[in-house]
Amino acid sequence: MAERPRWQERQQLAHLCDLVADSLLPHLEPEPLATRRPQLTREEERRILVALSRVNKTIRGWDDDEVDDGEQGCASDQIVSCSEEAHSCCLPPDHHFDDGFSCLANIISIVVGLLHLCSDYIKHSAGNILMAISNSLMKFEAVWIQFVELVWAAIHTVSTCAHNHSTINATKGSVGCSSAAESISQDTTTESTSITSFIAVLKLRYVNTNRQIMTCLFRVLHIILKLLKLNDSELKDDFICLSIHHIQKLHWDPGYRLNAGKVVSIVTDDRRSLTKDSAQFGIVSGSLLQLLCSLVEQSDTEDTDLRDIFVELADVIPRLATFLQEQQDIPKSLSQYSKHKILMLMIRLKPHIQQNCSHVVCLLKLLRRHFQSPLHEPMFQHSTKLENCLEGSPFLLSGVGLGELQDKSTRHLQRQAMYLFLSCSIVLACSGNDSRLKCSCKRDQCCHKGEGCTDNCNYFGLSEISVWFQRCCLDKILDSKSSTDIVLCFLQLYMEEDDMLFIILLQLLDAPLISLAIDKMETKWTSELIGAKLFSVVFDPVHIFHQWLSLLHYDHLVLVDYLISKDVGVHCAQYLLRCLRLVSGCWDAFVDDSVYEAQIQKFNCKRQRTLKNINSLTGSSMEGTKLGSSHDKENKSKEQLFLSAKVCLLSLKRTLEDLHKKDLFPYNPKPLLKSLSRFEELCVQY
Known part of the structure; x- marks a missing residue:
């Protein structure tokens, strides 16, 4: 990716910093820190949503390429750096850094700070702004990577503080900041001192550390990854590697969730609070698992460049599976979803790790x-099915119990x-x-x-x-x-x-x-x-x-549908080819x-x-x-089994030949037609 002039990066960060600080920061600091609460009145919520919507539309409406080369000299003379006079971040003086990092830290800390407010609409809108900021910074690779690292730093901060709040007194919250910075200081392009400063600023922007913030940030990262894949971006591999390194550093202590539940029950003595906290934990786990599965999509299984990093991700699965197993109070629906996602993750990782028997043994032990x-x-x-009823029919519900639906x-x-x-x-x-x-x-x-x-x-x-x-x-x-x-x-x-x-x-x-x-x-x-x-x-x-x-009721048209399917066509063709080859070698068993x-x-x-x-x-x-x-x-009689299969496969051959002659088959069926011709010869000889 061609590097753009440094002044463009600083200008973009300065514009973003001014926009976010002027529009959103006032909603975070309307009152002293000690008395700030996440609950909002309806009017406060409305004002914040309006501000968020304006910021989002402004960022998405910018045309970053409107400055032509002739204007570069004039623009570069304008003061756009955080360290210069025309623009100054609203960060405390002891948290300023050069080269625009202060702007980036200020932007993310403000938007993430809004996520602590008790409004799902605000959380959703703030997440959309983070995605818009990501899109606007993708043209500046180094800055965009710092952006992703700071989002992960925010996740580590929430995770670490939630962990420490359940095990130590809340007045020792500073331990959470230092441990969070220490946990992500390696394998990043951002200096550890900068990360520590960012986490300190982040704690100034919000009070509580509920895991809904983690859910929102996992959602943001998940959508960013989807957009990278949709656009076939060169940054996709960088995002995957960076995310896997940070996921490995997350806390996986099975006991802390239970301790947190005890603290809640002692303080509030309310079972509803514990149930709500358990559901929240299940949602956070589900959002993390959703991100993990997207990191290892099915289409990536043949990518040998990422094989080593996926092997590292395989080490996370035992900790994650054990961690979720310990949470007995998660709602059943969330537990089923988590199991589904863990199994999907293991299935997608298997092609990358099956060259080492120890990894395969590990998967079997987990199962x-x-x-x-x-x-x-x-x-x-x-094996039993309802007869005389179309699948998906609303009348099916009247004849099926709840247990059968579940x-x-x-x-x-x-x-x-x-x-x-x-x-x-x-x-x-x-x-x-x-x-x-x-x-x-x-x-x-x-x-x-x-x-x-x-x-x-x-x-x-x-x-x-x-x-x-x-x-x-x-x-x-x-x-x-x-x-x-x-x-x-x-x-x-x-x-x-x-x-x-x-x-x-x-x-x-x-x-x-x-x-x-x-x-x-x-x-x-x-x-x-x-x-x-x-x-x-x-x-x-x-x-x-x-x-x-x-x-299949020996319906060759069903086979045709399978073969032309975008999702299963290749696998169906592979199966038919291998079966026809097997039948040729085991003709007596087939007949x-x-x-x-x-x-x-x-x-x-x-x-x-x-x-x-x-x-x-x-x-x-x-x-x-x-x-x-x-x-x-x-x-059916043994003879009828063979005759039915024979009619089905020979009908398939004729249909494929006809489609191929008319150039209506989506790919070259010649290997399959060759195998079917061999099958026809054996039938004639028989």
Whole structure:
């Protein structure tokens, strides 16, 4: 980015400083500091909102490029620096700095000071002004980076003071200022003395340190990031790196929130205050998680330039997850939202950290510790659906209870947790086949039973799958029909979200590798991994492909819709290509589903010999279970399964050819058409 003359930066800061100070500072200092209160009358609120609106419109209306090169000499002679006579910040004399930093500190401290006032409208308007200021300073890279750092300094100040107010006497608030400055003095381009001065000025601008200020500032940063991505700004990477460094320095003490709650309850003796404070804390956590997820958007997963900084962010997740878990009094809706965002963050970070087994092990431990409920919830309760009713119809509400409506969020969490668990476990289970993987975990951290690190990680991943499958599905594995039920219920769970459907389908294509990994291990361990072995057999990719087509009712037009979708088209094409390649190599299994049934029955025989091991792990008894029990549902004949799939795929081929000839398909379908042609040849030969 080309640097603009220094005088333009100072002029812009001086204009902003004068505008903000003249219009907004009087509303912060109408009375002595000791008697100032955040509550406002309706008339006071109206006057402040009018002033905020005028400031916002003025900043957005400025045309910073109206000064041409011919006027540069005249403009540069005008006095625009804080240290010169034509402009002077209203900061106390001992807080002045050169090069416009005083202006920047003055601007942000005034706007942030308004955030403490008890008006949601004022908070929203003040946040909009911060975003407008950010937009006006983006042309000056160094100044804009200082602006972002000072916003983070304000967040640290509120966080630190809130922490200290819950643990020490409020008269020692100065400790909060010094500790906040110390926590952000590193990894910034602004000097520590300047940060300390800014924090001191910030405390002059407002009194209370409620976390709503943090919520507003996280919202501002989140919208700034969205605008940077929308405009494909060169400052985006700087913003991401800077934000991650500051997030790592935030307080993550699980106890301080509880201590703060005790202080509130002692002082006010009002349960409503504690409940309100808990809800406020949940909103702050949600706004931080929203910012975190935006820092690692799905589109960034292939950006290797940011991989190292994202690995650093992965270290924050255990602290954040543990921290939120300690807050038992957060409203359920906010707790569900926080879990959703943490799972989304882990899913987005996984491509960056999966090259190191220790990070993958960490994710699995977090799932085991904090997400057992959605992870181990049975899939089979979701298999029933209301008939003769359009999804989304208002008549649906009359026939569905409140619990069933609330179940949607639970199912979403289950999808997220299950996908992350299976993808991480399969990565570890197959880690011996990937020479690129490295591991820095210690043997005693995971209770591995292997000799080398690779064996340890292999065993850990396999044992996690084994325990999960035994707990969730083992009692349903009675015969091949029950195995099909498991696959159908699993697919039905993900059919509700197309973007996750194809990601999990692609992941399950590696299920056979689990069985191969177990076969390579010592015989004494295989009895403990019976659940993982069974998972590999039940989730056979060819069988899953058959069941997925049946759930689509063999409608090739649905496949076309998937393929042309902007969101899932690429993943759907990848899945179809890999499945068609797999079908070519396993033609007999695709034509005759009895091959799958034979595998299940063969495994059932082996399972009888290890029944005692299973019972000892699950704590249940399966004596008297009859294999090959009757089933209520009617299955299509094996021949009909193949014929239906054949008609569907060949119809897809003809439709794609027709669209491609008319140049109506959004991308080149030739690789997929080639695979479908090979499939057609096999059908003719059969």
